[in-house]
Amino acid sequence: MRMLRIVPQKCTGCDQCRLVCSFVQTGEFQPSHAVIKVRSFEEQVRFSPYTCFQCAEAWCMKACPVNAITIDPNTEARVVVTPACLGCGLCTIICPYGTIYVNPTNHKATKCNLCHGAPACVKTCPTGAIEFVEVEEPQDWMGSWAEQNNQPFLLALARGDYNPEIQKERIL
Amino acid sequence: MSNLRYLIIGGGPAGLNALETIHQLDPTPATLTLVSDEPPYARMALPYVLTGQIPAEQAFTGDAAYFQSLGVTTVFGRRAVKLDLAAHRVSLDDGQVLPYDRLLLATGSKPTRPPISGLDLPGVTTLWTLDDSRYLLRMPGERPHVLFIGAGFIGIIVLSALFKRGWQLSVVELQDRLLPTMLDRSAGAIVERWLSRKGISTRTHIGVQSIIQRSSGRKQALLSNGEALEVDLAVVATGVQPNRQLAVQAGLACDRGILVNEFLRTSDPEVYAAGDVAQGPDLLGGAPASHAIQPTAVDHGRVAGANMAGRRTRYAGSLLINTLDIAGLQCAGYGRSNTAQGDMTTAIGDDGWSLRKYVWEGDRLVGVTLLGSPEEILFDADLGMLKGLVQSQVRLGAWRDYLAKNPWDIRRVFAASRTAGKLLPETLLGRPAQPRAYRFQGIQPQTAPGPAYQHFAAAQGQGPESFPSVIEMLEGSKSQ
Numbered sequence: 001m002r003m004l005r006i007v008p009q010k011c012t013g014c015d016q017c018r019l020v021c022s023f024v025q026t027g028e029f030q031p032s033h034a035v036i037k038v039r040s041f042e043e044q045v046r047f048s049p050y051t052c053f054q055c056a057e058a059w060c061m062k063a064c065p066v067n068a069i070t071i072d073p074n075t076e077a078r079v080v081v082t083p084a085c086l087g088c089g090l091c092t093i094i095c096p097y098g099t100i101y102v103n104p105t106n107h108k109a110t111k112c113n114l115c116h117g118a119p120a121c122v123k124t125c126p127t128g129a130i131e132f133v134e135v136e137e138p139q140d141w142m143g144s145w146a147e148q149n150n151q152p153f154l155l156a157l158a159r160g161d162y163n164p165e166i167q168k169e170r171i172l
Numbered sequence: 173m174s175n176l177r178y179l180i181i182g183g184g185p186a187g188l189n190a191l192e193t194i195h196q197l198d199p200t201p202a203t204l205t206l207v208s209d210e211p212p213y214a215r216m217a218l219p220y221v222l223t224g225q226i227p228a229e230q231a232f233t234g235d236a237a238y239f240q241s242l243g244v245t246t247v248f249g250r251r252a253v254k255l256d257l258a259a260h261r262v263s264l265d266d267g268q269v270l271p272y273d274r275l276l277l278a279t280g281s282k283p284t285r286p287p288i289s290g291l292d293l294p295g296v297t298t299l300w301t302l303d304d305s306r307y308l309l310r311m312p313g314e315r316p317h318v319l320f321i322g323a324g325f326i327g328i329i330v331l332s333a334l335f336k337r338g339w340q341l342s343v344v345e346l347q348d349r350l351l352p353t354m355l356d357r358s359a360g361a362i363v364e365r366w367l368s369r370k371g372i373s374t375r376t377h378i379g380v381q382s383i384i385q386r387s388s389g390r391k392q393a394l395l396s397n398g399e400a401l402e403v404d405l406a407v408v409a410t411g412v413q414p415n416r417q418l419a420v421q422a423g424l425a426c427d428r429g430i431l432v433n434e435f436l437r438t439s440d441p442e443v444y445a446a447g448d449v450a451q452g453p454d455l456l457g458g459a460p461a462s463h464a465i466q467p468t469a470v471d472h473g474r475v476a477g478a479n480m481a482g483r484r485t486r487y488a489g490s491l492l493i494n495t496l497d498i499a500g501l502q503c504a505g506y507g508r509s510n511t512a513q514g515d516m517t518t519a520i521g522d523d524g525w526s527l528r529k530y531v532w533e534g535d536r537l538v539g540v541t542l543l544g545s546p547e548e549i550l551f552d553a554d555l556g557m558l559k560g561l562v563q564s565q566v567r568l569g570a571w572r573d574y575l576a577k578n579p580w581d582i583r584r585v586f587a588a589s590r591t592a593g594k595l596l597p598e599t600l601l602g603r604p605a606q607p608r609a610y611r612f613q614g615i616q617p618q619t620a621p622g623p624a625y626q627h628f629a630a631a632q633g634q635g636p637e638s639f640p641s642v643i644e645m646l647e648g649s650k651s652q
Contacts, residue, residue, distance in 0.1 A: 024625040032552070039583050048587075055596055056604040062474070063467045065185065065214035066233065070607040070617055079617045084230075086220050089550050093495040093504050094467055096563050096595050098556030098586070104547040116621050120628055140593030143586075150588045154570050 001076040002134050003054050004036075004112070004119060006141035010129035013038055013047030017121035017130060024120045025110065026103065033103060035112045036121050036130075039142060046149060049121070049130050052099040052112040053138035054078055060091035060100045060111065069109070077114040085109050175202045178480060179262060179270055181252045181418070182278030183208030184215070185466055186447025186473035188233055190276050192608060193477030193601070195242045205270060206239070207247045207262070210301065216466055218305050219333040228302060230612045238610040252279075255422035257440050262418075274442055274480040277430060278473065279415040281448035281464050286410045288321070290383030295391060296406040299330045308405070315339055316404035319393055321380050323350040327409030328498055335370065335499040342401060343367070343374045344393075346410075350374060354494055354505045356512045358520075359527055359541050366501045366525065375399075412464055414449040427451050429462040434486050436476035444480055446472035453489035455563065456507055456538055463490045471600060478601050485601055491563060495549075501525060502549035506562045508539035519579040528579040535572040537561045557586040564594045 021034035036051040058078050061069040068084035069091060071077070080100075087107040091100045100111040112119075114132075122132045178194055178201055180187045191206060217231035239246050247264065254263040255275075262270045283298040285291060295311065297304055316339055320327050323345035331341055343350070349360030350367075364374050379396040383406055386392055393401045414429035425431045425439035429451035436444050436452060447469035454461035468490040478485040495504040508531050515532040516539070526548060531539030540558045542549055549555060561568070561582075568575065571585045578584075586592070599605065621629070 020628065024621070024628050027622070027624040039587065041584060050583075053592065053596060057599045058605045058607075061607055062470055062600075062605050065216040065466050066230070067608040067611045070611075072617055072619060074619055081611065081615055081617045084612050084615050086217055086226065088216055088220075089495045089497075089502075089546075090216065090466060092550045093493055093506075093555055093559060095556040096560035097592055098554045098558075098560070098583075100556070102546065102550035104551055107546075115625060116619060118621075118629075120625065123632060138596055140590055140596065143588075143590040143593050146584075146587035147590065154574075157574070 001054065002114075002117075002132055003138055004051060004114070004122070005131040005133050005135055005139075006049050006051075007129050007131060008046070008048035008142055008145040010127045011038065011047040011049055012127055012129075013040060014126065016124050016126065017049055020120045020124040024115060025113075026105065028105075033105065033110075035099075035101065035110055041146070041149065041153075048142040048145060049125075050099070050142050051121075052078070053097060054112075054114070055097070055138060059094045059096060060109070063090050063094040065090065072113065072116070075114045075117045078111070079113040080109045080111060082106075082108050173200045174198050174482070175200065176273040177201070177203045177271060178205065178274050178276075179272035180204075180206045180276045180278060181208075181262065182276075182280055182447065182449075183210065183212035183234070183248070184278060184280050184447055184469060185233070186278035186280075186450075186469040186476070187276065188212055188608075189470050189473030190278065190444075190446060190477035190480070191242060191244055192606075193474045194481045195244075196606065197478060197481035197483055201243070202273075203245060204243055205245045205247065205272075207250060207252055207264065207270070209249065209251045211248055213302055214466075215300075218299075218302065219329050221302070221305050222299075222309065222330065222333040223336045228306070231302060232612070234610045241609065252418055255418050255443075257422050257424075257443065260442065272442070275444065276473075276476055276480065277419060277438070277443065277445040277449060278447045278469075278476075279418065279449045281412040281414045283326075283408065284411045284413050285408065286321070286380075288380050288382060288408075290385070290391075291408060293383060293385050293391065295404065296383055296408065298408045299326065300412070308407075311405055313404055317342070317402075319344065319380075319391075319401060319403040319406045321393075321406060321408045322346070322410035323374065323376075324353060324409055324411050325351065325494060325496065326412070327407065329496050330407060330409065331372070332497050332499050335372065341372045342403065343372065344378050344380055344395060344401075345374070345376045346379045348377045350376065351503070352510065354503065354509055355541060356510050356529070358518060359503075359529065359543060362520075362525060362527060362543055363498055363501065363503070367499060370499045372499065412448070414451070414462060414464075416449055419445070419449075427460065431460055432472075434489075435479045435484065436472055436487060437479065444476040446476040453487055455489035455491040456565070457489075461490060461492070463492045465493065467491075467493060474600055483601070487600075491559075493559065497546060500546070502542075502544055502546040504540075504542045504549055504555055506540040506559055507531070507537075509541040511539055517576040517579060521580075530575065530579065532572065532576075535568045536565050537568070537572075537575075538565075554582040554586065557582050557591070560586060560591045560595055561589065564589075564591050566591050566594060
């Protein structure tokens with residue numbers, strides 16, 4: 001199926017994908033309500049977009065007690081049928097990737113639905129860090145990329161070059 | 173032609189998921205029969221019925237047309253009373269006898285009844301079934317005062333629903349903390365403090381000895397500390413126990429529940445068990461577990477159904493996961509979350525409510541508790557990534573200490589451990605999951621973009637040339 005392939009090397013952390021995602025998904029410009037996130041690895045000035053893999057097991061879909069998550073017949077995206085959703089949050093806790101959420105405004109589940117076949121984030125990303133392409137199987141694009149940065153990060157951490165003291169307020 | 177007679181006892185999520193799986197994998201069964209004492213509905217929807225957010229009908233998980241489409245014969249309102257393993261037969265309470273080639277016991281669980289006198293009084297009830305919910309909603313009074321006997325998972329869920337209705341609430345829990353199967357004492361203390369701020373009185377380490385009817389119509393609960401509480405209603409929520417009587421009488425191997433192996437098979441080769449009643453493989457290892465939760469029922473039902481239909485499917489095991497709204501404080505947990513001793517990390521946020529607790533086994537994560545606002549936990553907390561770390565049992569190496577020191581920075585650990593890459597190829601049944609066939613009122617997903625998207629699309633191409641085409645142009649000019 002066609003899915004979102006992430007190219008973290010190209011991400012500048014500009015957040016435009018989140019801005020447009022929140023708008024097309026919720027009608028409001030509120031990046032914190034977007035269903036694509038930009039994972040920041042600030043000490044290294046590196047960033048990666050991150051969103052639903054449209055995984056084969058569809059954990060969210062199988063766990064939903066009232067079958068409010070299904071497969072869009074056109075795009076094969078796993079989508080929330082909002083009027084049927086209870087807002088119980090079981091999908092949020094069962095997804096092992098952390099890519100389905102309960103929207104704080106309407107208290108219903110929300111996730112990437114591939115914008116019904118023409119993802120706005122792809123059209124908006126100024127550097128092409130998100131591609132909408134035919135892919136056999138989704139890959140751990142962010143994880144593969146992170147691996148290159150991990151060793152230097154851990155070594156620097158051990159040397160005391162970084163003192164992350166990461167406060168939860170800093171993590172968006 | 174398989175020509176098998178499939179019989180499923182119990183119409184909860186385990187039973188229905190087994191039915192759908194059998195329907196998908198065996199096109200030629202002789203019969204596919206479902207026996208259920210209640211019509212099929214989602215127990216998880218009941219709190220939303222209690223608050224009035226959804227009509228009772230929205231809790232249903234199947235209707236006549238749906239069962240017909242699956243080729244299922246339904247026997248509702250009847251209870252299985254005898255299982256004859258040698259003769260491959262199940263007898264119902266109306267005298268019907270149903271033969272089977274493959275049997276699934278998905279009989280669920282029922283609330284325990286503690287030894288307290290007065291539990292039969294009107295206005296004293298468990299809250300387990302749709303009928304229980306309807307009963308409570310019929311109770312007179314504007315803002316009745318309800319006593320909760322037991323502060324377990326079900327009790328707190330119902331409590332939160334009634335809190336939204338504005339009812340007055342008191343809780344008495346026999347153990348030393350609230351939510352004892354999910355939380356340790358420090359997390360339990362935060363929850364107690366939160367409830368007290370919401371005007372809900374809690375008493376822990378205290379039992380209810382008896383309930384008596386007052387002439388006023390109210391009830392008086394006598395507590396083990398000598399106190400007498402006067403309330404309008406009482407909800408008994410002291411836990412649930414598996415409905416295993418049928419299996420015990422038939423001589424199937426049972427412990428707390430019906431023991432099943434990694435194929436969800438009981439000690440009889442033609443009999444399977446799934447859901448709350450089954451006690452089977454635990455994903456984190458150790459003794460067989462009975463995890464009475466919706467996701468385990470779904471997994472069990474699908475794996476049992478596949479094996480019954482002849483597709484040998486091994487189940488890795490169930491993981492205890494829970495999420496609940498505690499009158500506005502969101503709680504979530506995975507695995508051995510209530511452990512009080514051993515190798516663990518607990519961090520409490522500046523607000524005094526937000527909590528992260530990690531339980532370790534070497535460099536693997538085996539238990540998690542989160543507390544925080546619903547917005548934080550269900551939108552920003554990377555909750556699911558923690559599930560990925562527990563589910564995959566990935567070895568975190570140096571990242572274990574990193575997470576212990578930076579308990580809110582989950583995503584770096586998740587990315588570094590390549591957890592997504594490990595989990596993406598995994599499917600329960602060895603193939604992509606299919607959506608279930610029934611939905612309330614047949615509501616279909618939206619397949620066209622909404623007005624905001626159309627606005628976005630219309631604005632495309634009106635502004636300056638997009639960056640990607642600029643980059644392409646620059647790269648093109650470089651190569652020339």
